Amino acid sequence: MTPNGDFADRTFLAETVHKRDIFSETISGTLEGVENFPVVLRKLDGVPLYAKPVAWFLARKEIRGLQAVQGIEGTPVLVRVDKVGLLRSWTQGTPLQLAKPTDPAFYKDAKRLLREMRRAGVAHNDIAKPQNWLMTHEGRAAVIDFQLASVHRKGSKFLRVLAREDLRHLLKQKRAYAPELLTASEHRMLAQKALPARIWMATGKKLYNFITRKLMNWSDGEGTEDRIERDGPALDKALRPLPQISDIALCTYALPAKGVGLYVFVETALTGSDLEKLLPSPAPESVQPVLRLPRAADGSLRMDALQLIATNRLDELEQLCSSEPALAEDLKPIISQRLNLTDRILRK
Incomplete structure (x- = not known):
């Protein structure tokens, strides 16, 4: 189901907070008077003043990415944007780390999804995380969390590089849950990380982790002390x-x-x-x-x-x-x- 023009004016009814960090609060719920269309709000009005520039920078990336992928099956529907935050459809499905898909049809559909996103000029840039992939009740592929997505001129070289990395990260999921389905060419792609990705891992990601985890106390999973x-x-x-x-x-x-x-x-x-x-x-x-x-x-x-x-x-x-x-x-x-x-x- 997709929203009609009246949906943007409906009151959001909060139900569950799924994630809360320094940059936003992610809350699922419904729209008043609207059935069978669950939604999720990325709430930004409560973000600390010092984090607002980064929070809205990420939000603008998500908004632009969502606007570009509207109509692509397996991507969220952007309902509205206001001073509270951005409201989008809630994608119903099971995160990959729980679904552990082994059906070749899922991975074929996931490639279709990435291909359509690339044609729209969008690279997701954050689908190395299995929780950003969903398997729907019909066994189809879906992606969520476009905070790090980027939009480029269609057919640009940089887009092709980033889209290749998105595909390589999909193959990492395939290797984790259905390694027997990997082809020889997919094995070769997994072994060849793109140059921008290698530079990011060696430089930018270390700085990003230092700022978000050490300076801003953003949640992570570190620590093993008993x-x-x-x-x-x-x-x-x-x-x-x-x-x-x-x-x-x-x-x-x-x-x-x-x-x-x-x-x-x-x-x-x-x-x-x-x-x-x-x-x-x-x-x-x-x-x-x-x-x-x-x-x-x-x-x-x-x-x-x-x-x-x-x-x-x-x-x-x-x-x-x-x-x-x-x-x-x-x-x-x-x-x-x-x-x-x-x-x-x-x-x-």
Whole structure:
């Protein structure tokens, strides 16, 4: 479904924040009075003043890229742009790291998509990330997140170079999930990184990572320190004996450019402020009181689900909940009160 001219004036109804960083907040939802057309808002009006120039620079790149690919199947529909941010259609599908496609038809369609984008003068420039590729319910290919996209004169040499890199990054996904489908020519392309890409990796990317991760505390996934082994015993000793606490569960999650944080779920009727008074030093970064922790049939804690909540892996949580409706009911209040704010449920 594509929007008609009236859609741009409809009120956006927020449902779920999927990502929050220094440059924007990505919120999915619906348009008031419009059915079967989910949308997503890249919200920019709350960006800190010092980050606004970069935030709007990225937004303008996304807007220009989306305008250029309108009508191409597998790309988002740009609904409107205003002072709040940019609103586009929500592409329904499964991220590649979860879909793990092995059907040759998917990769054939993905090549079709890149080819049509190149004909429109667009290079995506950020599809090395599997989460920016989706497999739709029909098994087709789709791409999202045009923040780093660039638009060029059709047929220009630079466009051909960047489009080749987009294709090479698609082949990296194919190598990860269906290596048996790679042809001899595709193997050769994978081994030949373009010169601009080599220069970027050696220079620009290092500066980009330093600015975004170190100076601006943009979220990343670095850090491997075992916080549970180090801090877990003290938490067990301080919390488990208390009559107000039934159980605790410890998980880890990546902190913005600072290593690993400790996320503690506490089965209790106490409030968060009450719990903070009971914590040993050093205290964990996140402590969430939960009335009932999710458990398997044998009574063991569902640590797989709790780890997904702690690390904000919303796509995987949705898949897990759709396959286990009973578990979904247990998880719903925990997800709605989650403390790691890169993902957060807004509307119950």
